[in-house]
Amino acid sequence: MAQDGAHHHGDRTTTPPPTMPHQRPGSRPAATPAFDLATWASAPRPSAEPGIYRLGYRQIDPERAEAATVAAWPLLLRAGLNGVVGWLAFLYGTQLVLRLIVMTVWVEHPTETAVTVVGVSVNVLVAAAVIKVFGRMGRWPEVWRRYAAPLLSRTVTQEERAEESRVAVEAARRLDPWAGLREGGAAAAAGRLEGEAVSDVDYVRIQQAWESAQADPVFVPAFVEQVGARGAAAFAHPSEVRELPGRAERHDLLLGQVCLGVTQDVPKNPLSHRAAGFALDPAVLGTSLLAVGPAGTGKTARLARPVAEALCLQALAGTACAVVIGAADADLGPDGWYDVVIAPGDPSSVYGLDLYGAAQDPDEAAARLAEALLPDELTARAESARTALQQVVGPFHAAHRRYPGVRELRALLGGEPDALAALVKALGVAGRLAAYERDLDHRERQRGRADDPGALLADRLALLDRPAFEGAFATDGTGRPPFAMRVLDHPLRVRVKLPERSHPEAARMLSRLVVGQFVQAAGAREDRSLFAGLVVDDASAALDAATVRGVQRMRGANAGAVLMLRTLVDLPEALRAPLFGAVGCRMAFPGIAPWDGRLFSEAWGTHLVQETAVTHTPDTSGGVVRRVGRLGRKALSGTTAQTESVTTRDVERLRWSPSDLAHALPAGHAVVSLTAVSGEQVPPLLVDLRG
Incomplete structure (x- = not known):
């Protein structure tokens, strides 16, 4: 039951020692005092479509969103007119209903109580019908939300609001994040954890272990013993690291989501995603993501690094393994994020690379x-x-x-x-x-x-047979311990630093080799409980026909890749269309070439939009008097009287044209479409990655 303290060792498979030289387990405390576990664990996470950051997400009412677009004066005028008409309908409606009752079912000499009951009932029913009909047409709820509710809220004192806030916070604190342990017979473990500072990484890791223990009641005592002995450090990652140094506050490990930005509130975006946080998780990354954009548009800083950070945190929580590939100088996180750092060409590198991937055949x-x-x-x-x-x-x-x-x-x-x-x-x-x-x-x-x-x-x-690579690819035990890719069934964090500046062609070969080994190993795993994530900062040299086919097969293997390209021209033409078909998520950054945008545009297809055409024609209607009037108007104003005809029709238009992708995307933004492993799809979203 207890998590193994060391990784699997094959014939030549190399695994990190419990603590790497470049790691400092105590460099950051397991949980900061500002982190409130109970509030975080009990925060609302409503069900939502892929791509929505669910922590604190509030679903949008389509009618309310439509009403919010109406200007103030038309809204108030419409509400007032419906109020007047509704009041008249109430007055005459009650009289009409009472007369109908008297004419049909009324008894002679009714009691005073019966008259009162019938009168009140009729008034209530008619008032409810009037409010429902005219309130809907006059959008009274929107008027209340915009004007009446803020006005009433200002009448509440600051002390009362502070008291309500304090009560809400205290109620959240009283929520027990360890209720499942108490109910399942591990009350002693819950009591031990209550007295410690537990981070989100610790919480998710312990909950994973608890779910495994519940599969067989025999394991529950072992779980309680481990937690009782180690507390929040129970079932820790084999490196004993429980937090990443310098991590960003944009992760929800309970769902495995990393928030990358905010989906813009524009008509092109679906209503459910507008103004919501944009997030990626294993359910989406499992179909793999292709991102294309020139250098300097934020692919590394706003996509590769956050996703690498999320995968490393999930590895510490025992739910994923991560392999991150990029140039030695690429900002993909410090070495302290990783268990294994492979840097061919760097004499200080601790690990080498197995050129054969520990293949048995x-x-x-x-x-x-x-x-x-x-x-x-x-x-x-x-x-x-x-x-x-x-x-x-x-x-x-x-x-x-x-x-x-x-x-x-x-x-x-x-x-x-x-x-x-x-x-x-x-x-x-x-x-x-x-x-x-x-x-x-x-x-x-x-x-x-x-x-x-x-x-x-x-x-x-x-x-590869250069002095700079001495000992980096040894197979006889004389060089550095070689890392083999077949250990993807363990929560490892691996960083491969390619020598792109000193040995560019060797870096291209190694990139292709490591990516190919990952795709091969991810599909061959027997234990697929961990999500195997691959991040490639520049995949132009890493892709071939076999790798593209392997990427598509990873959907069913609980694995996925994030592949970044500066331009699709870097790939052979025969690979471009198959690559677009192999990945489920596609992301275009500002400044891509129009020929790159064409593939995105074709992949995203068309949708129906309402097109309104306005036609103006000279007015020739009427008799002599109207004609004379039009001549006088033309003589005085210099304009010809015209008639206007409006035609509305549904037409198919590209969701995003190649020109829009190449020239209309603002800096710091991207357009991304998503497909979940379950098959659920999200049309292209315009996302602000700076938020």
Whole structure:
């Protein structure tokens, strides 16, 4: 029942020690005095459509929203006219109803009580009907909300308002966030937690453990024992970190939401989303998100960093694992946010990278590595490259029970006689030479030919066989501990820093390799209880056909990716449309090119709008008198009398045209459409990301 204090260890899977050197568990207290757990846990979170920040959200009444758009004087005039007509209808209506009663069902010599009861009843019924009919037409509730209610509120003293506020706060404080534990037989644990400062991360983590314990009553005593021993630190993340340094106050971990901004109150946005907080959560990120925008428009600061922060907090709460990829200088949070920081090219980096992703099948590992090594312009040779790599990786793994390092693999692909002879000898010792002799013979025949894919792969591997990467990709235990992507079933927080400035082409290969490994590992997980989140700050080099297909399959694997591009032109043309179809959420930032906006516009489609056409034609109606009058008016004013005809019709229009996306988006805003894993869709929203 108790959460394991260490991650799963495979053959070469590397996991962080309980506390990383760059982390300081005590750098921030578990909960600040300002955090009121009871109020936060009991705050209203009404059901809402995807993309709405539900903490404190208030649903909008469509009729009230429509009435709020009416100007003051037309509203008051209409309310007054309906009031006068309603009063007359009440006076004459009561008399009419009473006469009908007297004519039909009235008895002779009624008692005074019966007369009073009938009179009051008729007045009440007629008044209710009048108020309902004329109050609706005159929008009396809106007049009350705008004018009468504020006027009455000003008559209440400040002391009374303060007292009401204090009573409300005290009532909220009395709400018990640990009521479920008390009712489920863990009252001792609830009492222990009441005396401690518990943060939102602690609360969600302990509640997750409690839900797991309730699945089998046998585990409840173990839960109580753990909480009694450790209090709010019970079931802590293996790193013992319970908070992120410098986190922003825009997360609701109870729902896994991160608030990114405010949906604008404009006609293009659905009424339910207007003026509401805009948020992302695993239910939306599970369909993956593609964001496109030029540099400097806020993709990293207003999207990538908040989402990375949210995933790291959810990992500390035991509900997610996070892999964040970007340049070494990209602002994706400090190293203290992460358990594993992989920085190839940085001598101070603690961890290396497993080029094979800890794949159990050598052919699978070789295929993924071959796709990552080839540049975009050579993808046509991908099949022969995969075969060539498999012909050396498989025999090497059979002979040495490990995968070859960069230098060993480069020598085998380049056809160095000493390396091949050593491999043949090792296979003979292991008794596997007969099984792999055909692969080695074929590789030997290919050596020296102009179309030898081995030579091409060896040249590409030379980019990773540099002194700066010494020990970063070792497989024999002599270098840094290699991190393998297959540990996505544990709440890890991983940051991959790419050397884009010093080794740009190597950074592109590593980006493609890590993203491909994540997609492959996320879909192959047996335990999918944790949401596996991937954030790629620049995905232009990370996407190929296999990765795009894998992104679409992640919807059913409780995993998702946030992919950012400066422009779709960075991708091969054959990948652009499949990528748009693979992701469920699409986000356009200001300043995108019109050809990029065209794909967004086509993906978002059209909708029906009411179009009003006004036609003016010269007035030729009437007899001689009217014609003379029109001639006089024209002579005096210089204008011709005209008739006006208005035509209204429903027409299809693009939700957002390429021109609007390219030129009309204000700075700090974005247009985003969402699709939840359940299939629920939200049309494009104009969002202010600065709020």
